[in-house]
Amino acid sequence: MNVLLKCKTFLKKIANGLFFRRMWSFFDIFLNFVRLIMRGLSVSPAEMHIKILLYMKRLLLSILALSCALSAMAEKYEITTKNTTLLLETSVGRRVEFVYYGPKVNNQDEIYSTSSQIRWNAYPCFGINCTCEHALAVTHANGDVSLQLATYDVKQYTDPDGGRVWEFLLKDRVFPFYVKQFYKAYDDCDVIKTWTELSHTEKKVVVLNKFASAYIPVKSGDLYLSYLAGGWSAEAQLFEEPILRGRKTIGNHDGARTSFNGNPSFMVSLDGPARENTGNVLGGTLSYTGNYDLSFVKDGNANHLEIVAGINAELSQYYLEPKEVFTTPEFVFTYSTEGKGGVSRNLHRWGRNYQILGGTDTRDILLNSWEGVYFKVNQEAMNTMMQGFAEIGGELFVMDDGWFGDKYPRDNGETSLGDWVVCKKKLPEGIGALIDEAERNNMKFGIWIEPEMTNTKSELYEKHPDWVLRQPDREPAKGRGGTQLVLDMCNPAVQDHVFKVVDDLMQANPRIYYMKWDANMSIANASSLYLPKDRQSHLYIEYHRGLMDVCRRIRAKYPDLVIQLCASGGGRLNYGFFPYFNECWSSDNTDAVQRLYIQHGMSHFYPANIMASHVSASPNHQTGRVVPIKFRFDVAMTGRLGMEMKPSALSEKERAFAKRAIETYKSIRPVVQQGDLYRLMSPYDKKPYVSLMYVTPEKDRAVYFLFRRHFIKDEWEEPRKMEGLDPDRNYLVRELNAENPDKKLPIEGKVVSGRFLMQNGLRLNLGKDLSSVVLELIAQ
Numbered sequence: 001m002n003v004l005l006k007c008k009t010f011l012k013k014i015a016n017g018l019f020f021r022r023m024w025s026f027f028d029i030f031l032n033f034v035r036l037i038m039r040g041l042s043v044s045p046a047e048m049h050i051k052i053l054l055y056m057k058r059l060l061l062s063i064l065a066l067s068c069a070l071s072a073m074a075e076k077y078e079i080t081t082k083n084t085t086l087l088l089e090t091s092v093g094r095r096v097e098f099v100y101y102g103p104k105v106n107n108q109d110e111i112y113s114t115s116s117q118i119r120w121n122a123y124p125c126f127g128i129n130c131t132c133e134h135a136l137a138v139t140h141a142n143g144d145v146s147l148q149l150a151t152y153d154v155k156q157y158t159d160p161d162g163g164r165v166w167e168f169l170l171k172d173r174v175f176p177f178y179v180k181q182f183y184k185a186y187d188d189c190d191v192i193k194t195w196t197e198l199s200h201t202e203k204k205v206v207v208l209n210k211f212a213s214a215y216i217p218v219k220s221g222d223l224y225l226s227y228l229a230g231g232w233s234a235e236a237q238l239f240e241e242p243i244l245r246g247r248k249t250i251g252n253h254d255g256a257r258t259s260f261n262g263n264p265s266f267m268v269s270l271d272g273p274a275r276e277n278t279g280n281v282l283g284g285t286l287s288y289t290g291n292y293d294l295s296f297v298k299d300g301n302a303n304h305l306e307i308v309a310g311i312n313a314e315l316s317q318y319y320l321e322p323k324e325v326f327t328t329p330e331f332v333f334t335y336s337t338e339g340k341g342g343v344s345r346n347l348h349r350w351g352r353n354y355q356i357l358g359g360t361d362t363r364d365i366l367l368n369s370w371e372g373v374y375f376k377v378n379q380e381a382m383n384t385m386m387q388g389f390a391e392i393g394g395e396l397f398v399m400d401d402g403w404f405g406d407k408y409p410r411d412n413g414e415t416s417l418g419d420w421v422v423c424k425k426k427l428p429e430g431i432g433a434l435i436d437e438a439e440r441n442n443m444k445f446g447i448w449i450e451p452e453m454t455n456t457k458s459e460l461y462e463k464h465p466d467w468v469l470r471q472p473d474r475e476p477a478k479g480r481g482g483t484q485l486v487l488d489m490c491n492p493a494v495q496d497h498v499f500k501v502v503d504d505l506m507q508a509n510p511r512i513y514y515m516k517w518d519a520n521m522s523i524a525n526a527s528s529l530y531l532p533k534d535r536q537s538h539l540y541i542e543y544h545r546g547l548m549d550v551c552r553r554i555r556a557k558y559p560d561l562v563i564q565l566c567a568s569g570g571g572r573l574n575y576g577f578f579p580y581f582n583e584c585w586s587s588d589n590t591d592a593v594q595r596l597y598i599q600h601g602m603s604h605f606y607p608a609n610i611m612a613s614h615v616s617a618s619p620n621h622q623t624g625r626v627v628p629i630k631f632r633f634d635v636a637m638t639g640r641l642g643m644e645m646k647p648s649a650l651s652e653k654e655r656a657f658a659k660r661a662i663e664t665y666k667s668i669r670p671v672v673q674q675g676d677l678y679r680l681m682s683p684y685d686k687k688p689y690v691s692l693m694y695v696t697p698e699k700d701r702a703v704y705f706l707f708r709r710h711f712i713k714d715e716w717e718e719p720r721k722m723e724g725l726d727p728d729r730n731y732l733v734r735e736l737n738a739e740n741p742d743k744k745l746p747i748e749g750k751v752v753s754g755r756f757l758m759q760n761g762l763r764l765n766l767g768k769d770l771s772s773v774v775l776e777l778i779a780q
């Protein structure tokens with residue numbers, strides 16, 4: 001088998017021309033040998049005999065030398081995208097080495113001649129020579145804890161989605177333990193994904209103690225880390241700091257809402273503090289819905305950083321059965337020489353084109369009922385909201401929490417989760433009548449659910465008390481309302497129930513267009529009554545396997561249903577969900593000023609079309625801040641615009657503004673939701689202004705936003721420079737969302753070159769607290 005594989009590798013080398021010269025000398029000898037036989041008749045038999053023996057000897061020595069050379073020289077695997085190169089080396093019997101990752105290299109020799117090669121193990125394992133970080137650590141069936149992987153084959157192919165895949169097949173040198181390490185490259189967005197498949201044919205279970213998706217070494221000293229952290233109502237706060245000696249971990253062990261305290265995404269700037277549009281930046285995100293850890297370790301050498309990304313194994317030791325395949329989540333990474341902005345644009349493009357369900361679609365403008373009526377849902381209140389929203393151009397109405405529960409009406413957060421039947425007291429005519437009303441108003445209809453949960457006061461819990469996550473011998477810790485519990489998604493009966501929540505609603509009301517899928521509790525009781533006692537450490541992993549299986553079933557049956565991802569706000573902002581979810585509720589904090597921070601953070605990794613951004617009442621319900629309607633709309637229009645209030649609470653003037661703004665958003669929606677983002681002024685820059693713009697990939701249209709958070713007279717004003725335009729094209733500038741459409745800014749209707757707008761910028765000085773400007777730029 002080994003000989004066959006060596007032959008295969010050998011033939012590949014010929015195809016690659018890597019050993020062409022050696023091959024030529026080999027063929028030369030062979031040809032001489034044949035020539036000799038041809039001439040054999042003209043030489044004496046004894047002479048011919050000697051000559052044949054001599055040639056045979058040379059031939060054998062040559063084959064021997066060639067095979068030694070082959071096993072000593074590693075083959076290079078160049079995984080390229082439009083602007084990046086990832087170079088790996090391996091050959092049969094050797095480890096895979098991570099040689100280089102960075103800007104595209106046209107001549108590999110330059111990597112070596114400039115000492116840019118790293119040459120670290122691309123998937124280091126615990127046990128032998130493992131003083132560095134490790135990606136994989138196991139306990140074999142016989143108690144041995146070592147692994148030493150060697151390549152036995154490499155496969156290369158193109159997937160149907162256009163991604164080019166490299167599959168490195170590795171086996172331990174002693175045990176029948178196998179690792180398949182995958183790299184998948186997407187050319188158009190400079191993104192590479194990596195993950196592994198782990199399996200074995202040992203006699204008994206092998207315990208996986210650590211099983212990361214990726215190990216990325218970085219060779220550079222002046223490194224800075226950017227990442228998101230926060231909590232309820234303050235999601236996706238951006239933190240930026242130097243990477244010093246020691247160990248830093250971004251992690252989340254919530255179990256269910258695994259993006260609140262830390263998002264599984266980061267950027268590492270390789271040349272000093274990260275800048276927006278210049279500098280070398282590596283960005284990554286772990287596409288996994290469960291608990292994770294991203295470690296950044298700078299220990300032995302000041303110029304070496306080790307990044308290890310994967311499932312948090314500490315709380316999830318996994319017992320791998322013989323022949324079972326454990327697939328680690330995908331780690332998605334990119335590299336840009338255009339600073340953080342370049343990394344964001346790459347990830348946005350990848351997300352829209354390859355990961356987010358319906359990622360290339362534009363989204364409807366919706367009104368969500370939550371902040372308008374909270375739990376006080378009834379037919380009349382819903383009708384009034386729908387009519388009010390329709391009058392100002394709304395496209396979709398979503399009925400939030402409070403619509404369900406028959407035996408126990410859902411009047412607050414203490415009851416009824418699990419009882420997904422309409423509350424007849426509140427909605428005697430049922431969901432059908434609501435959809436009729438939406439359609440009378442030319443709108444689509446959506447509905448809120450929280451299917452993974454229950455309350456102790458619910459018919460579901462009364463019937464199935466064993467369906468919740470809890471320890472058998474303890475009173476379970478409860479969540480919202482002092483009664484909420486998480487259902488056990490490891491249990492197939494619970495999975496069926498969760499599938500049926502969606503299925504039953506859709507069967508009874510096929511005209512439901514949208515669902516808001518919420519999850520308002522952590523896994524507070526880390527124990528499953530379904531899993532065997534000796535497999536409790538599988539809980540966090542099995543929960544998410546169960547959840548993903550249900551999502552797959554739902555999507556197989558309802559591919560077009562639009563589903564919003566929500567978890568007490570933005571607690572599940574994570575690419576692992578997006579093959580099944582279309583967008584994300586960014587935060588329960590709808591204060592426009594706070595949203596400048598939250599949306600700025602989100603925008604580092606996630607595109608505008610998943611960023612649900614709603615105009616709510618003033619004073620704001622979370623912060624009490626009074627914010628003008630224009631500022632509220634302008635902020636919401638930087639993402640997927642919606643509303644979260646009673647339209648009837650708008651004054652006449654505000655209503656007229658809202659109507660114009662909604663109409664305007666419809667026209668700029670493709671630019672905002674599908675365009676390239678340029679962050680111009682960060683809310684973290686302790687300056688009064690915040691600014692960003694979206695530009696179409698063709699650079700023929702752009703939308704520019706400028707916000708003034710506070711006003712202090714006599715402050716120095718700078719020209720507002722733009723980015724991402726075509727320097728050689730002229731742009732017609734139009735003001736959008738003007739408070740008074742008859743009195744626009746002096747720049748209205750002027751034509752300015754892209755070069756001037758980017759090099760000089762515009763003098764746009766806003767002389768008021770909480771004022772803002774939106775401009776559209778149209779190439780001439």
Ligand code: GLA
Nearest residue numbers: 370400401566567568569588
């Ligand atoms: C969560 C969501 C809110 C709303 C409520 C309803 O907090 O984030 O938007 O849906 O639940 O209970």
